[in-house]
Amino acid sequence: MDTxxxxxxxxxxxxxxxxxxxxxxxxxxxPSFASDFFTYQIGAYSLLLGTVALSLxxxxxxxxxxxxxxxxxxxxxxxxxxxxxxxxVGVMGLGWPWWLAVIVSVxxxxxxxxxxxxxxxxxEGIYTIMITLAIAVAFFYFVRQNYTLFNGFTGFxxxxxxxxxxxxxxxxxxxxxxxxxxxxxxxGAVLNASRSTFGLSLMAIxxxxxxxxxxxxxxxxxxxxxxxxxxxxAGTAGVLLVWFNGRISPGTVxxxxxxxILVIAVVGGLRHPIGPFLGAIAFVLLENFAIDLIDRERFxxxxxxxxxxxxxxxxxxxxxxxxxxxxxxxxxxxxxxAAAGTTPTDSHVSESVKEx
Amino acid sequence: xxxxxxxxxxxxVMIMIAVIVFAWALFAVWPEWLIDAIGRKxxxxxxxxxxxxxxxxxxxxxxxxxxxxxxxxxxxLAHGSMYxxxxxxxxEVAEASGSWFLxxxxxxxxxxxxxxxxxxxxxxxxxxxxxxxxxxxIGISIIAADLMLAVWTGTTYQFDPxxxxxxxxxxxxxxxxxxSGDAVYIKYPMxxxxxxxxxxxxxxxxxxxxxxxxxxxxxxxxxxxxxMLSASGVNVQLVxxxxxxxxxxxxxxxxxxxxxALSIAPGEDVRYLLASLIVVIVGGLGSVPGAAIGALLIxxxxxxxxxxxxxxxxxxxxIIMVVVLAVRPQGIMGGR
Numbered sequence: 001m002d003t004x005x006x007x008x009x010x011x012x013x014x015x016x017x018x019x020x021x022x023x024x025x026x027x028x029x030x031p032s033f034a035s036d037f038f039t040y041q042i043g044a045y046s047l048l049l050g051t052v053a054l055s056l057x058x059x060x061x062x063x064x065x066x067x068x069x070x071x072x073x074x075x076x077x078x079x080x081x082x083x084x085x086x087x088x089v090g091v092m093g094l095g096w097p098w099w100l101a102v103i104v105s106v107x108x109x110x111x112x113x114x115x116x117x118x119x120x121x122x123x124e125g126i127y128t129i130m131i132t133l134a135i136a137v138a139f140f141y142f143v144r145q146n147y148t149l150f151n152g153f154t155g156f157x158x159x160x161x162x163x164x165x166x167x168x169x170x171x172x173x174x175x176x177x178x179x180x181x182x183x184x185x186x187x188g189a190v191l192n193a194s195r196s197t198f199g200l201s202l203m204a205i206x207x208x209x210x211x212x213x214x215x216x217x218x219x220x221x222x223x224x225x226x227x228x229x230x231x232x233x234a235g236t237a238g239v240l241l242v243w244f245n246g247r248i249s250p251g252t253v254x255x256x257x258x259x260x261i262l263v264i265a266v267v268g269g270l271r272h273p274i275g276p277f278l279g280a281i282a283f284v285l286l287e288n289f290a291i292d293l294i295d296r297e298r299f300x301x302x303x304x305x306x307x308x309x310x311x312x313x314x315x316x317x318x319x320x321x322x323x324x325x326x327x328x329x330x331x332x333x334x335x336x337x338a339a340a341g342t343t344p345t346d347s348h349v350s351e352s353v354k355e356x
Numbered sequence: 357x358x359x360x361x362x363x364x365x366x367x368x369v370m371i372m373i374a375v376i377v378f379a380w381a382l383f384a385v386w387p388e389w390l391i392d393a394i395g396r397k398x399x400x401x402x403x404x405x406x407x408x409x410x411x412x413x414x415x416x417x418x419x420x421x422x423x424x425x426x427x428x429x430x431x432x433l434a435h436g437s438m439y440x441x442x443x444x445x446x447x448e449v450a451e452a453s454g455s456w457f458l459x460x461x462x463x464x465x466x467x468x469x470x471x472x473x474x475x476x477x478x479x480x481x482x483x484x485x486x487x488x489x490x491x492x493x494i495g496i497s498i499i500a501a502d503l504m505l506a507v508w509t510g511t512t513y514q515f516d517p518x519x520x521x522x523x524x525x526x527x528x529x530x531x532x533x534x535x536s537g538d539a540v541y542i543k544y545p546m547x548x549x550x551x552x553x554x555x556x557x558x559x560x561x562x563x564x565x566x567x568x569x570x571x572x573x574x575x576x577x578x579x580x581x582x583x584m585l586s587a588s589g590v591n592v593q594l595v596x597x598x599x600x601x602x603x604x605x606x607x608x609x610x611x612x613x614x615x616x617a618l619s620i621a622p623g624e625d626v627r628y629l630l631a632s633l634i635v636v637i638v639g640g641l642g643s644v645p646g647a648a649i650g651a652l653l654i655x656x657x658x659x660x661x662x663x664x665x666x667x668x669x670x671x672x673x674x675i676i677m678v679v680v681l682a683v684r685p686q687g688i689m690g691g692r
Binding site for chain 2 (some may be wrong): 264
């Protein structure tokens, strides 16, 4: 009876392939063999950047909407944490309890994201990039010149995570697990959503909006809902990012950082929620250790070149590279290359289509 | 004109009233109550002219951007970098040769050649793949910004324009009348006025080029239907390279003009990219007259925002963009 339950097809865990259990175990054990620096500055930071990029991947990969304003959404949540909660600058800082500040910040970020969606949703493709980029840059200039709300150029400092259950959550190990839990939760949620009716209609809208409109789907509503969900992801990551840094300033939401998120998502791959995290790890490692290879000042050139190479030679990013290499590595075995070539998202799609 | 008045009498009357009020505000000496309400007339007139000249500068930058998009559906997000690079190159040449005009010409040519090379070497290879082209321009702008920082460092550069462009001119607008009865005229920098003249000249030249020459005819045909143009025996790739060259060259040209009016420093690339983006979103992608209207609107909004509500200035620009997108998603002059 019980075993039947366990191996039932409807069990969500049955869909998780074996290799992800191994990766999960490694991620959980990671702090036990990594130093504090690697746990916090590399591990947790990659997870946070990856989560922001995940919100972009969800929009771009499933919805076909490349939004450059995801970091701006995260930044708004971070700013709200400093404004609603406590900060050490003496501007704003309304002193709300942390849980209320978190809920309001994330929700406001999601609303802001839905608003961005509502603005850009009536236009298509390339316009989305332009409008969201314009919003991101405008937000940057706005927080820089506004002193009453956002404390202008200096921004806020001293934004502390709460001490809960006797644990100070900015200590490397607890913070790493917090980020890991949030990241895993959102990856699971995005994967689940991609198999839901909503996710399938979103992908269908990406592939052919006119046909979906003709079939009676509300294309705009689907897209705005997707923006809202991605806003929740980005907003949560923004709250964690401001806890991670302890401060937030216009530089945090600057154009270069906005574009870094796009670089991370594209380099990692937009076809599967794991992609952004691969991209984030590569980015953070490069950011920290590129000094050994080249002049620290020229870091952006390296990042830009890596991005260009990926866009030119492997449009699906690191994931795409892996997909392309895998059949070659297995040449000895008689694996049909077509089956190995399908991406996880594709197989999920076909699975769910069968279920429907 | 007559038809418009007959059809939309209400709007015609409203526009006429607005024009009269505006002309009065511009030329009359302001009464006390108005000064109490919105400040001195000098501020208003200066802001107005700053807005118009800034709009002129934005037009030069954005017209290249919109021209390239109109024909090739290529959103060149490296346009801001081209502006900045044009400014730096112009500065170097002007310093070395002592001639500001040579700097202007070399900046135009150098950036135009860069644009042609980009089109021939990169974009031609991925025609029709809008998203990838856009991503590539983002990559180029990251690298360009970093390399320019390496070469020219973070210093702010100031141009040295020719003598006769210095100084201020009296506008035929009276600011206040002194107790002695003398009228005080408002002064305005000569150089800024010439920016406006250059912008208008560029606009007229572009219009003549697009509407009165054979190549312009090909470009307009290409905007409407690329395949048909190439089917009728035109070497489309040549036209593309030419347009990309002109569009990029205009950015470099604007780099010197704008760099002289303000200054050249890292970060300006993003500022002018944002300006071009908003101008073409508001005016309509691919339309040169749209770019002129959008540039004027955004220039005015930015300067009035800066003068009258300093910490919320950007919001005004943003609101214009949102309202236009809500009412006309394709932009004021946008087709389709």
